[in-house]
Amino acid sequence: MAAPSKPAESGADLELVGITKQFPGYRAIEELDLSIPAGSFFALLGPSGCGKTTTLRLIAGLEEPTSGRILIGGSDVTGQKPHERPVNTVFQSYALFPHMTILENVSFGLKRRGVSDYKVKAIEALKLVELDHLAGRKPSQLSGGQQQRVALARAVVNRPALLLLDEPLGALDLKLRRQMQLELKTIQTEVGLTFLHVTHDQEEAMTMADTVAVMNRGRIEQLGAPQELYELPRTAFVANFLGQSNLFTGEVLEATDALIALEVGGRRVVVPAARAARRSGQVTIGVRPEKLLLHLEEPSLDGVNTLGPGRVVDVSFSGVSTQYLVAVPGVGQIIVFSQNLVHGAVINRGATVWLTWSIEHGFGLEDIAETRPHFDDEASAPGLPGVVAEAV
Amino acid sequence: MAFTAFASDTALAPQQEPTKRGRVALLLLLPGLAYLAVFFLAPLISLILTSLQRPAEFGDFGQYEYAFNVDNYADVFGAYGGHIVRSIAYSSAATVAALLLGYPLAYFIAVTLRRWPVWQGLALTLVIAPFFISFLLRTLAWKQILSDEGPVLGFLQLVQVLPDGARLTGTDFSVIFGLTYNFLPFMVLPIYASLASLDLRLLEASRDLYANAWSSFWRVTVPLSLPGIISGSLLVLIPAAGDYVNASLDFLGGTGTAMVGNVIETLFIETGNYPEASALSVILMALILVPVAFYVLFTRTEDLI
Numbered sequence: 074m075a076a077p078s079k080p081a082e083s084g085a086d087l088e089l090v091g092i093t094k095q096f097p098g099y100r101a102i103e104e105l106d107l108s109i110p111a112g113s114f115f116a117l118l119g120p121s122g123c124g125k126t127t128t129l130r131l132i133a134g135l136e137e138p139t140s141g142r143i144l145i146g147g148s149d150v151t152g153q154k155p156h157e158r159p160v161n162t163v164f165q166s167y168a169l170f171p172h173m174t175i176l177e178n179v180s181f182g183l184k185r186r187g188v189s190d191y192k193v194k195a196i197e198a199l200k201l202v203e204l205d206h207l208a209g210r211k212p213s214q215l216s217g218g219q220q221q222r223v224a225l226a227r228a229v230v231n232r233p234a235l236l237l238l239d240e241p242l243g244a245l246d247l248k249l250r251r252q253m254q255l256e257l258k259t260i261q262t263e264v265g266l267t268f269l270h271v272t273h274d275q276e277e278a279m280t281m282a283d284t285v286a287v288m289n290r291g292r293i294e295q296l297g298a299p300q301e302l303y304e305l306p307r308t309a310f311v312a313n314f315l316g317q318s319n320l321f322t323g324e325v326l327e328a329t330d331a332l333i334a335l336e337v338g339g340r341r342v343v344v345p346a347a348r349a350a351r352r353s354g355q356v357t358i359g360v361r362p363e364k365l366l367l368h369l370e371e372p373s374l375d376g377v378n379t380l381g382p383g384r385v386v387d388v389s390f391s392g393v394s395t396q397y398l399v400a401v402p403g404v405g406q407i408i409v410f411s412q413n414l415v416h417g418a419v420i421n422r423g424a425t426v427w428l429t430w431s432i433e434h435g436f437g438l439e440d441i442a443e444t445r446p447h448f449d450d451e452a453s454a455p456g457l458p459g460v461v462a463e464a465v
Numbered sequence: 466m467a468f469t470a471f472a473s474d475t476a477l478a479p480q481q482e483p484t485k486r487g488r489v490a491l492l493l494l495l496p497g498l499a500y501l502a503v504f505f506l507a508p509l510i511s512l513i514l515t516s517l518q519r520p521a522e523f524g525d526f527g528q529y530e531y532a533f534n535v536d537n538y539a540d541v542f543g544a545y546g547g548h549i550v551r552s553i554a555y556s557s558a559a560t561v562a563a564l565l566l567g568y569p570l571a572y573f574i575a576v577t578l579r580r581w582p583v584w585q586g587l588a589l590t591l592v593i594a595p596f597f598i599s600f601l602l603r604t605l606a607w608k609q610i611l612s613d614e615g616p617v618l619g620f621l622q623l624v625q626v627l628p629d630g631a632r633l634t635g636t637d638f639s640v641i642f643g644l645t646y647n648f649l650p651f652m653v654l655p656i657y658a659s660l661a662s663l664d665l666r667l668l669e670a671s672r673d674l675y676a677n678a679w680s681s682f683w684r685v686t687v688p689l690s691l692p693g694i695i696s697g698s699l700l701v702l703i704p705a706a707g708d709y710v711n712a713s714l715d716f717l718g719g720t721g722t723a724m725v726g727n728v729i730e731t732l733f734i735e736t737g738n739y740p741e742a743s744a745l746s747v748i749l750m751a752l753i754l755v756p757v758a759f760y761v762l763f764t765r766t767e768d769l770i
């Protein structure tokens with residue numbers, strides 16, 4: 074057997090070069106280039122059906138790319154069989170062997186590689202996911218979350234140079250999920266393995282990963298450190314997939330080396346040139362809801378952008394913060410998250426407000442948000458909290 | 466499909482409370498139980514009683530009376546031991562051959578053709594197509610094909626695989642061939658049924674866990690289709706062991722290929738030696754019960770899937 078004969082001493086880097094995957098009648102992956110350094114924790118985020126699982130299957134060798142190459146640890150594995158690749162997968166569907174006990178499931182990979190103390194290692198891995206007491210059971214006798222943890226143990230126990238995790242914690246409750254996240258992170262850093270982690274949970278991606286990639290329609294829209302991705306999204310899709318954003322589209326009025334100014338709702342709004350991707354014509358800029366401040370009187374401040382006056386159409390209190398929905402004529406509905414501090418005005422529904430944000434908090438996008446300015450008047454129905462049609 | 470019921474294991478049956486539903490089930494079972502009592506249990510008892518008869522002391526030749534004549538068993542063992550061994554050997558060989566031919570066929574239909582349901586249906590129809598023609602006619606047709614003047618023997622002699630004087634009919638080979646051919650669908654259908662529900666993602670998982678195609682097959686595919694393999698093997702083994710058509714002189718057999726079934730037929734119909742015929746039938750039945758008992762034990766202890 075040509076299987077990698079040993080548990081990895083360290084992670085391997087992964088490189089995808091121009092990968093395309095064409096299914097009959099559907100192109101799932103489009104010219105994907107991706108490079109993941111050895112030992113890093115890489116999170117892949119994206120909406121359902123965007124090609125995350127397909128990407129993992131290509132890397133694991135369960136699917137053949139239509140074109141492009143896959144390199145693991147510098148060597149080309151494109152033509153290699155799945156069992157020859159130093160890769161293990163935690164499957165989205167678990168795929169536990171129903172005719173084997175939990176222990177047999179977990180030791181399967183170790184046995185195939187001829188590891189002699191497979192039983193000890195398997196039990197250890199089961200302890201890690203707190204299931205060693207169920208080692209003798211069959212998968213059908215476990216709950217969904219327990220099965221998921223077995224799937225995790227079955228892959229992790231092999232200490233592969235590259236571990237692919239397809240939503241490995243999706244079925245767990247919050248407490249267990251946080252705990253498993255810690256365990257995973259510990260394993261990853263201790264052995265220095267490379268993790269490619271697919272998740273729907275943004276928070277999970279942000280807290281665990283060194284690098285986050287946002288995928289959409291078979292392409293990677295943006296990739297970077299979690300904070301960078303959050304603070305400086307490059308496309309409207311990323312701006313709204315990762316957290317929420319208020320997006321405004323307007324004509325560029327002026328572009329200098331330092332600033333880009335555009336017209337939004339009859340006001341001049343400025344973004345630092347370094348944080349803007351486009352410099353002319355129609356440009357979409359954005360700002361995160363928590364960066365906005367509400368004022369009951371028209372402010373006259375330097376270094377900030379101001380929009381307004383607008384009307385507060387919805388207020389929803391959520392403990393530490395309050396979410397306001399403000400309808401600004403000519404701009405649309407804007408979400409504002411405001412910390413519930415000791416001081417500060419209580420703003421009620423129907424109040425007339427102005428919005429400001431520091432110039433350096435704005436970002437300019439590469440693409441144009443597909444929205445029309447929304448003209449709200451007082452008669453229109455209040456928007457639902459958290460739903461911002463025109464910001465998408 | 467009807468044969469799914471045979472292949473799928475007991476574990477899948479829903480757990481029922483033995484209350485009202487149990488009574489309804491019992492009621493529904495009654496006609497079947499009555500049928501079994503009249504047409505299986507009664508003849509069986511009659512058969513066993515007959516097998517213990519002895520020749521009537523003052524009667525004519527061929528008249529028997531009820532007794533406890535266990536010697537019948539010893540006699541038939543002595544006289545027909547060779548036939549018993551041959552029956553076991555032929556039916557086992559046919560079962561193995563049917564498994565070797567049937568498994569790949571079932572796999573092809575259940576797994577390879579899975580994405581093309583129309584072809585799958587067509588292939589399944591072809592598997593059972595021989596049943597549209599009488600069992601006897603088909604076996605006779607094979608007798609023609611394999612006969613001394615037939616095309617198969619002629620060709621094999623032409624390419625020097627067989628020497629000039631060789632025959633095909635009347636040999637061990639042709640009888641085993643006939644048994645295999647006639648009972649092959651009983652092997653294919655149960656295996657098909659268990660492979661049709663095989664989750665291919667499990668094979669992906671096994672390949673991901675360093676198992677090559679060969680070891681994935683043995684460690685995942687085969688264990689998961691074991692219920693079908695066992696059902697199919699029993700469905701071939703049991704009728705093959707008692708078969709008296711293929712091995713008979715009128716069909717594919719020769720003078721040296723008679724099986725227990727042929728002996729029983731002769732004893733019952735030609736010789737009229739009912740006690741010996743019955744004793745042999747009882748022995749054959751007991752022999753067949755051995756693998757069935759194994760099957761029952763296996764499905765009991767091994768909670769499959």
Ligand SMILES: Nc1ncnc2c1ncn2[C@@H]1O[C@H](COP(=O)(O)OP(=O)(O)OP(=O)(O)O)[C@@H](O)[C@H]1O
Pocket residue numbers: 096097099101119120121122123124125126127128165
């Ligand atoms: N074998 C296939 N044949 C045709 N289309 C396929 C096949 N496998 C996947 N697809 C399509 O490719 C796209 C990407 O699928 P994929 O499973 O990678 O999505 P995903 O990002 O993992 O989604 P989710 O978050 O829901 O798991 C989907 O639109 C899917 O319908």
Ligand SMILES: [Mg+2]
Pocket residue numbers: 125126127165239
């Ligand atoms: Mg998926």
